[in-house]
Amino acid sequence: MAGDRTGTALLVDLAAIVANYNLICAGLAPGAKCMAVVKADAYGLGAGPVAQALWRAGCRQFAVATIDEGMSLRAAFEDVPLEATPEIFVLHGLYPGTAEDFAAAWLTPMLNTPAQVGEWARFAESVGRPLGAGVHIDTGMTRLGLSPAEARDLAERPPRGVTVQVVMSHLACADEVGHAKNAEQLVAFRAVRGLFPAARASFANSAGTLLGPDYHFELVRPGIALYGGNPLVSGVNKFRQVAQLKAKIVQLHRVDTPRSVGYGAAHSITGPARIATVPVGYADGYLRSLSRRGIASINGVRVPVVGRVSMDLITLDVSRLAERDCAVGTEVELLGNTVTLDEVAASAGTIPYEILTRLGPRLRRSYIGEAA
Numbered sequence: 407m408a409g410d411r412t413g414t415a416l417l418v419d420l421a422a423i424v425a426n427y428n429l430i431c432a433g434l435a436p437g438a439k440c441m442a443v444v445k446a447d448a449y450g451l452g453a454g455p456v457a458q459a460l461w462r463a464g465c466r467q468f469a470v471a472t473i474d475e476g477m478s479l480r481a482a483f484e485d486v487p488l489e490a491t492p493e494i495f496v497l498h499g500l501y502p503g504t505a506e507d508f509a510a511a512w513l514t515p516m517l518n519t520p521a522q523v524g525e526w527a528r529f530a531e532s533v534g535r536p537l538g539a540g541v542h543i544d545t546g547m548t549r550l551g552l553s554p555a556e557a558r559d560l561a562e563r564p565p566r567g568v569t570v571q572v573v574m575s576h577l578a579c580a581d582e583v584g585h586a587k588n589a590e591q592l593v594a595f596r597a598v599r600g601l602f603p604a605a606r607a608s609f610a611n612s613a614g615t616l617l618g619p620d621y622h623f624e625l626v627r628p629g630i631a632l633y634g635g636n637p638l639v640s641g642v643n644k645f646r647q648v649a650q651l652k653a654k655i656v657q658l659h660r661v662d663t664p665r666s667v668g669y670g671a672a673h674s675i676t677g678p679a680r681i682a683t684v685p686v687g688y689a690d691g692y693l694r695s696l697s698r699r700g701i702a703s704i705n706g707v708r709v710p711v712v713g714r715v716s717m718d719l720i721t722l723d724v725s726r727l728a729e730r731d732c733a734v735g736t737e738v739e740l741l742g743n744t745v746t747l748d749e750v751a752a753s754a755g756t757i758p759y760e761i762l763t764r765l766g767p768r769l770r771r772s773y774i775g776e777a778a
């Protein structure tokens with residue numbers, strides 16, 4: 407197993423990411439193209455390798471949250487010829503004073519406010535060439551974007567020098583298929599997208615993509631589906647598992663007399679038991695809320711986390727495994743094909759997004775499943 411010197415590894419299956427990408431592009435939204443969302447370092451999995459794998463699979467649009475993420479992503483494509491280099495959209499838009507950096511790295515801001523539109527237009531005028539932009543329109547989430555009235559103003563008085571290439575909005579409740587807000591936002595989006603007939607329209611995140619062709623438009627914006635999480639709050643997950651968190655048992659305890667395990671003496675052992683200590687903790691993103699709730703898998707056998715998750719270690723009750731199947735050095739899966747991302751998130755009382763983005767910097771990322 408590729409990992410650090412203790413054998414702890416975060417394996418990222420690039421073939422699974424590409425399979426999820428193909429399922430979205432070819433299967434679910436065949437009429438649309440994919441703007442792959444690789445913000446927050448591709449949800450913690452590594453934006454550079456993930457985006458390069460998607461690029462090799464044909465993806466030519468990416469979205470990040472911040473300009474700094476955009477600049478590092480552009481650097482990951484420095485060997486790509488200019489005509490094949492992807493578009494990189496920055497969802498947080500244009501922060502004051504950053505226009506020059508945007509242009510230098512060929513980043514496209516998603517303009518969220520009239521002030522951002524104004525600044526990008528003034529910058530375009532100052533450099534004397536037209537600049538592309540996306541515009542984000544708020545259709546009901548009250549988070550980012552121009553109001554529909556501001557969008558109308560922009561369409562009626564387009565600033566010289568700014569070419570609106572993409573018009574987008576974001577769904578608030580797409581993970582709940584039957585939620586009335588989805589259809590309401592769709593009506594609002596159709597009205598505003600019509601103001602920018604030359605622009606590509608983008609509306610659906612992963613969950614929105616599953617709402618059907620009405621929601622697809624020209625560009626879908628999947629994130630979590632690429633990384634193997636179920637975008638919907640219920641129902642079957644159609645996407646392949648991507649992240650595998652593995653570690654090796656560092657110590658085993660054979661317990662014959664009653665005693666407690668871990669901080670707070672939170673777990674009591676009454677009968678004979680065997681406890682395995684594994685070198686992963688909340689500093690690695692194995693959330694403390696998984697104390698007494700988490701499940702690990704040893705060769706496909708599911709064993710419970712007992713006691714509290716500490717910063718660098720967890721303890722498992724491995725009594726049900728034969729001694730020869732569970733020793734110091736035996737590999738444990740904490741996240742992967744047996745203990746899925748969705749299951750870990752549910753056990754931790756959170757969503758798959760938070761599990762992935764908390765995976766810590768101490769975990770060595772290894773990329774598998776594709777010639778990198």
Ligand SMILES: *Cc1c(COP(=O)(O)O)cnc(C)c1O
Pocket residue numbers: 443445497576610611612613627628629630631637
């Ligand atoms: C994060 C994000 C996405 C991707 O969302 P998923 O639910 O992960 O598919 C799409 N669009 C916007 C605006 C986002 O912020």
